[in-house]
Amino acid sequence: MIHLSPRFAGERAFYALAGGQFVSTIGSGMTRFGLGLWVLDRTGDVTAYTTLLFAAILPLGVASLLVGPLVDRWNRRWTMIIANAGASGPTLFVALLYYTDALTVWHLYIALVVNGIASAFILPALEASTPMLVKPDRLGNASGVTAMLQSVDAILSPILAVPLYLTFGLGVVFAVDFATFAISIVALVLSIVPQPARVLEEAGASIWSEFRFGFRYIVERRPFLYLIFFVTASMLLMPGFGYALATPLALSFSNETGAAVMMTSFGVGSLVSGALLAVWGGPKRRMDGILGAMALAGLGAVVVGLRENLPLTAAGVFIIGFGFVFAIGLNRVIWQAKAAPDVLGRVFSLRVMLGVCAMSLGVLTAGPLAEHVFGPLMAPGGSLADSVGSFIGVGAERGMALIYIISGMSLVGLAVASLMIRPIWRLEDALPDQEPQPVTEAGSEPQSQLKPPTD
Structure with missing residues (x-):
């Protein structure tokens, strides 16, 4: 019998874990993209498609309420x-x-809800472990590596899924997903993941008390509140509306290959951004980078909605991918550098919960808004057909383009307004850097500096 024992530690363990999740995410991404095409081919209903995305995203946020303490x-x-x-x-x-x-569409809704609940544990556990695997001055580079690997996933998933889906159907896509899952499990089994102090558990605190403690930890540090508000609002505007409408918008003037090109452009932009962050580590004042990158992503969204032109649309999506991933990478570094190691799981989960709920709201409302509000406005004879339509084109499908433009302009406005508010722009100055104390799984655990909550 083959016996696998952990053999990766420190940064080697980080790269093993990130690589395993990268491979697994490619398989999962291929399945999600294939299922989306299957729903659109079967129903032709944008609302059914966005509801599918909603079912995949919302459970991730709701489950995060309990994931952090666990x-x-x-x-x-x-x-x-x-x-x-x-x-x-x-x-x-x-x-x-x-x-x-x-298989019917409603089966997918149930499966994606369960998948989202299980997946909610993976990212907080990995991100909370990163500061204990990577030195503080390497967190920016590690964040860039993570973003870069996720970007390659965004590039490869559509490219690999489309030919497999069109040639063989979903069956082969599922098989690839299962194979990539096995690789991620091997990487986890072979890695040593340090554990932080468990003062809360040792003090007998309940999960609800731990959740409240994580919430209070953020509330008592107002700069964290500013950061959460900005990122959550951004998640509603661009990943929310933009993610939901990207594929339907591409299919409105192109085909499945065009949709794959559009999604791959996001991945390429993300890859370039992640590579830059991995090599450079980001600006010394990370909030400057976050605000500038989000404004750039907003301009990219405006470009996406300008014309029914695949190269132009792909260029806009590239800009979105570059700006958004760069901003989120720097946001991750701020939390890893400024939050105490033994509350990272809770604060990361709260971030995920708020961001995913905002994104879910955008995804859930994007389809109805496109079909019942902006679509009729942009249709021939619609209220905006002769005015806005003269710039971006006329047709019900151009309602999706108008949503992109409005979302992009709102994101630019949010970034500019935040730059003018000093407590947001200079929030890093009010938060001290943390010094994590890594330990091995078999080692003794240091005493936490945090006071345990009481029920």
């Missing part, structure tokens, strides 16, 4: 192993239904 008290490596396995279960369920010709 990640901080559980063994993080085993948390990621079990969560990866749990996320693959619904995919197996959907695959069996597909192979037996029994």
Whole structure:
């Protein structure tokens, strides 16, 4: 019998974990993209498509309410192993239904809800472990590596999914997903993930008390509140509306290949941004980079809505990918550098919960807004057909383009307004850097500097 024992530690463990999740995410991304095409091919309904995205995203945010305290008290490596396995279960369920010709759209909603709940544990556990694997002065580079790997996923997933879907159907896409899941499990089994002090668990605090403690930790540090507000509002505008409408917008004037090109452009922009962050580490004052990058992403969204032209639209999506990923990467570094190591799971989960809920709201409302509000306004004879339509084109599908333009202009306005508010622009100055105390899984755990909450 082959016995696998952990053999990666420190930064080697970080790269093993990031690489394993990267491979697994490619498989999951291929499945999501293939399922989206399957729904659009089967129904032709944009609202059904955006509801599918909503079912995939919202559970991730809702589950995060409990994930943070659990990640901080559980063994993080085993948390990621079990969560990866749990996320693959619904995919197996959907695959069996597909192979037996029994798959319907509502099956996907249920499967994606379960998948989202399981997946909610993976990112907080990985991000909370990063400061204990990577030296403080290397956090910016590590964030860039993570962003770069995620960007390659965004590039490869559509490119690989489309030919497999068009040639063989969803069956082969599912098979690839299962294979990539196995690779991620091997990477987790072979890695040592340090554990922080568990003062809260040792003090007998309940999960609810730990959640309240994480919430209070943020509220008592107002700069964190400013940062959360800015990023959450941004998540509503661009990943929310933009992510929901990207594929339907591309299909309105192109085909499945055009949709893949559009999504791949986001990945390429993200890759360039992640590579820049990995090499450079970002500006010394990270908030400057966040505001500038978000403004750039907003300008990219405006470009996306200007014309029914695939190269121009792809260029706009490239700009969105570059700006947004750069901003989110710097945001991640601020939290890893400024928040105490033994509350990272809770504060990361609160961030995820708020961001995902904002994104879910955008995804849920994007389809109805496009079909019932902006579509009729831009249709021939619509109220905006002769005015706005003279610039971006006339047709119900141009309502989606108008949503992109409005969202982009709002994002630029949010970034400019934040730059003019000193407590937001200079929030890093009010937060001291943290010095993590890494320990091995078998080692003794340091005493936390945080006072445990009481019920």
